[in-house]
Amino acid sequence: MNDMTPIRSGRPAQGEDGPLNVSRRGFLGGAAALVLSVTLPVGRARAQTAGAVTPGTRIDAFLEIRPDSTVLFRSAFMEGGQGVFTAMAQIVGEELDVDPANFVVESAPPGPDYLLLGGGRFTGGSMSVRSSYETMRRLGASARQMLLQAASEQLSAPAAELSTEPGRVTHAASGRHLAYGELAQAAAGLPVPENVTLRSNDTFRWIGKPVPRLDVRDKSTGRAQYAIDLRVDGMLHAAVQHSPRLGGEPEALANEAEVQAMPGVHSIHTLPGAVAVVADSWWRARRAVETLQVTWTDPAPDTPRAMPADFSSETRRETLKSTEGDGIAFEQEGDVAEAFAGAARVVEATYDAPYLVHGQLEPPSAIARWNDDGTLELWIPNQAPEMFQADAAKLAGIEPEKVIIHSPMLGGFFGRHFLYQTANPYPQAIQLSRAVGRPVKLIWSREEEFLRDAVRPLGVARLRAGLDAEGLPVALEAVAIGEGPSGRWFGRAADQADSSAVEGMAGKVYAIANRRVAQLPVDDPAIIGFWRSVGHSMNDFFYETFFDEVADAGQQDPYELRHRLLAESPRHRALLETVAELSGGWKRGPFTAGDGTTRARGVAMASPFGSEVATIAEVSLQDGEVAVHDVWVAIDPGSIVNPAVIEAQVNSAVALGLSSALLEEVVYVDGIPQARNFDGYPILRPDQMPRVHVRIVESGAPMGGIGEPGVPGVPPAVVNAASVLTGQRIRSLPLAKIELKGAEG
Amino acid sequence: MELTINGSTHQIDVEPDTPLLWVLRDELGMTGTKYGCGVAQCGACTVLIDGQATRSCVTTVDSIVGMTVTTIEAIEQDSEGQKVVEAWVANQVPQCGYCQSGQVMAATALLKQTPQPTDEDIAAAMVNLCRCGTYNAISAAVRQAARA
Ligand code: FES
Ligand code: FES
Numbered sequence: 001m002n003d004m005t006p007i008r009s010g011r012p013a014q015g016e017d018g019p020l021n022v023s024r025r026g027f028l029g030g031a032a033a034l035v036l037s038v039t040l041p042v043g044r045a046r047a048q049t050a051g052a053v054t055p056g057t058r059i060d061a062f063l064e065i066r067p068d069s070t071v072l073f074r075s076a077f078m079e080g081g082q083g084v085f086t087a088m089a090q091i092v093g094e095e096l097d098v099d100p101a102n103f104v105v106e107s108a109p110p111g112p113d114y115l116l117l118g119g120g121r122f123t124g125g126s127m128s129v130r131s132s133y134e135t136m137r138r139l140g141a142s143a144r145q146m147l148l149q150a151a152s153e154q155l156s157a158p159a160a161e162l163s164t165e166p167g168r169v170t171h172a173a174s175g176r177h178l179a180y181g182e183l184a185q186a187a188a189g190l191p192v193p194e195n196v197t198l199r200s201n202d203t204f205r206w207i208g209k210p211v212p213r214l215d216v217r218d219k220s221t222g223r224a225q226y227a228i229d230l231r232v233d234g235m236l237h238a239a240v241q242h243s244p245r246l247g248g249e250p251e252a253l254a255n256e257a258e259v260q261a262m263p264g265v266h267s268i269h270t271l272p273g274a275v276a277v278v279a280d281s282w283w284r285a286r287r288a289v290e291t292l293q294v295t296w297t298d299p300a301p302d303t304p305r306a307m308p309a310d311f312s313s314e315t316r317r318e319t320l321k322s323t324e325g326d327g328i329a330f331e332q333e334g335d336v337a338e339a340f341a342g343a344a345r346v347v348e349a350t351y352d353a354p355y356l357v358h359g360q361l362e363p364p365s366a367i368a369r370w371n372d373d374g375t376l377e378l379w380i381p382n383q384a385p386e387m388f389q390a391d392a393a394k395l396a397g398i399e400p401e402k403v404i405i406h407s408p409m410l411g412g413f414f415g416r417h418f419l420y421q422t423a424n425p426y427p428q429a430i431q432l433s434r435a436v437g438r439p440v441k442l443i444w445s446r447e448e449e450f451l452r453d454a455v456r457p458l459g460v461a462r463l464r465a466g467l468d469a470e471g472l473p474v475a476l477e478a479v480a481i482g483e484g485p486s487g488r489w490f491g492r493a494a495d496q497a498d499s500s501a502v503e504g505m506a507g508k509v510y511a512i513a514n515r516r517v518a519q520l521p522v523d524d525p526a527i528i529g530f531w532r533s534v535g536h537s538m539n540d541f542f543y544e545t546f547f548d549e550v551a552d553a554g555q556q557d558p559y560e561l562r563h564r565l566l567a568e569s570p571r572h573r574a575l576l577e578t579v580a581e582l583s584g585g586w587k588r589g590p591f592t593a594g595d596g597t598t599r600a601r602g603v604a605m606a607s608p609f610g611s612e613v614a615t616i617a618e619v620s621l622q623d624g625e626v627a628v629h630d631v632w633v634a635i636d637p638g639s640i641v642n643p644a645v646i647e648a649q650v651n652s653a654v655a656l657g658l659s660s661a662l663l664e665e666v667v668y669v670d671g672i673p674q675a676r677n678f679d680g681y682p683i684l685r686p687d688q689m690p691r692v693h694v695r696i697v698e699s700g701a702p703m704g705g706i707g708e709p710g711v712p713g714v715p716p717a718v719v720n721a722a723s724v725l726t727g728q729r730i731r732s733l734p735l736a737k738i739e740l741k742g743a744e745g
Numbered sequence: 746m747e748l749t750i751n752g753s754t755h756q757i758d759v760e761p762d763t764p765l766l767w768v769l770r771d772e773l774g775m776t777g778t779k780y781g782c783g784v785a786q787c788g789a790c791t792v793l794i795d796g797q798a799t800r801s802c803v804t805t806v807d808s809i810v811g812m813t814v815t816t817i818e819a820i821e822q823d824s825e826g827q828k829v830v831e832a833w834v835a836n837q838v839p840q841c842g843y844c845q846s847g848q849v850m851a852a853t854a855l856l857k858q859t860p861q862p863t864d865e866d867i868a869a870a871m872v873n874l875c876r877c878g879t880y881n882a883i884s885a886a887v888r889q890a891a892r893a
Binding site: 081082083229231282284443445653654684685692 | 771778786
């Protein structure tokens, strides 16, 4: 056994010297087929410090026009199925005048040019397109202007007489053309224009159109490569076994000699909170590491984030429910106390939603290679390369510039690939590679992934509404009890609520004169993370389901009450009407469907990530379980880039939202999550997928997000419909754990 | 051990109970077949063995000696496979794409056995998980491939 010592600065272990068979495409030099002969513009100084760069302005950081006039584009944002690479090609291509189909898009390396999110870089929050839309258009337009200028010189024609058509500059008067690839070199030497004119929206060819996604054929033929598929020369494979309870350390290995003698085993290692085997194939490494009989210590008293031995999700839920207090206000309007005092009737309910894993289908992996020049190279799934780079540098004891990060295509996103301590394999890969003096590829088995994923927090909310004599809500108070992931990872001031704990109860649009939304913080012992739509993933369920309770208490139809309370919000009212019309007109049920089943519908609204969403679900009860037949979604992201991608993302969001409503729950017992694979943690199956009907509304409001907004409306719409059939309110998810009785069939 | 994969014969030197999935991925470098769960739950590892859709993560290599294995790498050499791929592209099925090798293999096996599948046939055959929820697009693509 090699006892691991922390990695310090100094000479790295000898790396394997061979070339990568991971292709170093384009700007890294290497694989011949994609090497650029021309970079646009090469004249710009590269050796600038971070402070001197305005992100999103240096054209050569993003764009390379190749001799065949195709474009290599480096995206600041990671592709994980949300279609952002295609969106970038559409936006830049529109202004540059290159068909998006002629783009090759890849993840940009770490660097100051890509810090497009307020000086930082992060793929998430459904922010990618809306945050960079203007900047990327300008980038494309600037490059086009430089190509025109270069053409003007080569053709000896005034720039004013020149125009572009996709991929080339045209001089109509003389009938001459120059392909972009012929102009790139000359254009490269020109200054980047100070001002550019952007195309007017009514001339868009690609923005706003259902442009085919760039990666679909590769993903349909197995050619797309994810981190888990990569290989570097001379690498060894590693597998780990973690302490079942977070914070425990390996104390003794009972059968080390036996495991060392297993086929293909190179070495056995102890790591912080884990043991590892390095072998000549992953299967051998895995089999060996799982054969190791490990005694784990109890966490030392000062171990940060150690999981208590008596922790369970059940006690966590009860603790939150019984925690008293009004919490820290996040949103306040009117005089809530007075409104409740004067209310004709008060409705109260407590809701909860469970811990969830991300369940992205690609298990986490990391390849680490120490190079002879002292650099450390990492191939890792991630949604924030600069943050991973800084963390890896700290772990390795080297300067961040010496850490080279490659960010492959992600086999599922959902918020899994953030810098969660203890939830990423790269620190282990760095240590193992250092120890064995060779590149190491570490894969976490699904079982290890479910053990160490950063979970969506368990949440509880206390809701209270005051109704007037007519049954209309005049006061609403919502207190989210627990901890949010933003506070966990970015900090929360002691006297401030964490927006990620309240979003989805805060920010609602109904005209209820007196409102208070607060967080009652109670630290979560689990490692919590961002899960697609974050706080909205549960808070819109709490709020919108409670809304139906309020409607019922006041003897109002839930659709009509929403409609009424949106009288002053034309954008939202129109969206609600749109989803009703899309579903063939609002009807709550119960009613008998064409196939003889008894069905009901539920409605919900949500305002997540700058977009507005209205959702209707139609359900029936089959053998005590909820079957969802149809989901109608009207989504208003303000303006759009690709309607086909939006429709796909809404389908995906419906599936995930429904999966969480029906099935998903991480159960902790004795500090350990019980389910270690999909058999114990079922996710939505094909036969559970409803038909999904999408209507996109472009209201012209500022552009909102797309990746997450479809999720939050689904659980409340489904539960509201189910409650019509059961006659009981359902205040806890998932539905699978509840025995539902009611109008069957 | 000798395995026939995509029409070629490979000499494999591994423990006989090694899952086919890891022979494909680590020994032969054929990484189009994916690892998702390792316990026959997700279907990301689906390959064809003698034409049958099979989960390679729980198929030991010693159990398939003498049989023919087809993986996603050879999908376009197969006439049904070709139709399936074209339908996948036309319907823009993949999102993250990670499950899609397995989905395409499952669809190909279905069409080989049942060229004109009913919706029930499709539901019975297309049982692989997709965390991105591409299920509706998958069914549409299978129907289109059957018509092609
Ligand atoms: S990896 Fe084989 S079924 Fe999941
Ligand atoms: S496309 Fe992502 S898992 Fe199916």
